[in-house]
């Protein structure tokens with residue numbers, strides 16, 4: 001089985017829920033304490049060995065590229081001062097990751113953003129992290145937990161959690177058979193169903209391991225919910241052949257794409273600082 005070394009960060013969205021703040025800064029650069037949101041996801045990927053980091057960005061997202069590059073002026077100014085240590089966390093990531101950026105010209109949905117990475121990823125399984133979702137765990141990160149599941153089953157893996165059913169229209173929802181404690185063979189996936197149409201209360205969070213055949217499927221996938229190309233619809237094709245596993249991950253997830261979840265994350269991390 002191929003080792004997973006590549007991660008993909010779709011980071012092209014407008015971040016409308018944070019307007020006006022996100023009018024001129026990417027939502028991925030909003031800080032949770034002293035690190036931007038994207039830092040947490042990239043750290044999780046690199047620590048899980050997915051250090052070939054690929055980012056799909058859009059117009060106005062240059063600050064993300066700059067963050068993963070040196071800033072000579074600043075670094076020269078603070079070299080040798082007590083402030084220099086504050087750069088250590090990002091220096092670690094820059095040292096340990098290989099960063100590649102590509103632009104998604106038009107926003108056509110998460111499935112399209114992932115499809116844009118086809119030439120960056122090639123014929124390998126890869127991890128997808130939605131930086132909006134910060135996951136906190138005491139031990140193995142969510143991506144580590146998913147890698148173990150991938151190594152066992154060799155198919156695409158999605159991370160799931162239980163949600164109140166009335167929130168089903170915010171998530172991709174799965175149905176399937178529990179084959180091990182917290183591990184499901186997925187039979188069905190629906191993007192943002194109304195509560196009355198949701199098959200279960202098991203929602204996909206922003207962590208995926210995808211097998212590379214997903215690119216051919218995405219090529220054929222038509223716009224779905226919200227008029228966008230949905231990764232959930234492409235995964236449904238794999239699920240029909242028993243090729244998707246869902247893992248109820250251990251840990252806590254914060255939806256930093258919403259103001260409430262973002263504040264919750266800040267408070268949670270601040271208490272643990």
Ligand code: G1P
Pocket residue numbers: 110130133170171172173191192203204205206230231232257
């Ligand atoms: C995306 C996916 C959805 C998933 C969610 C997790 O939706 O389309 O299936 O449940 O991420 O955060 P978005 O939040 O980008 O609308």
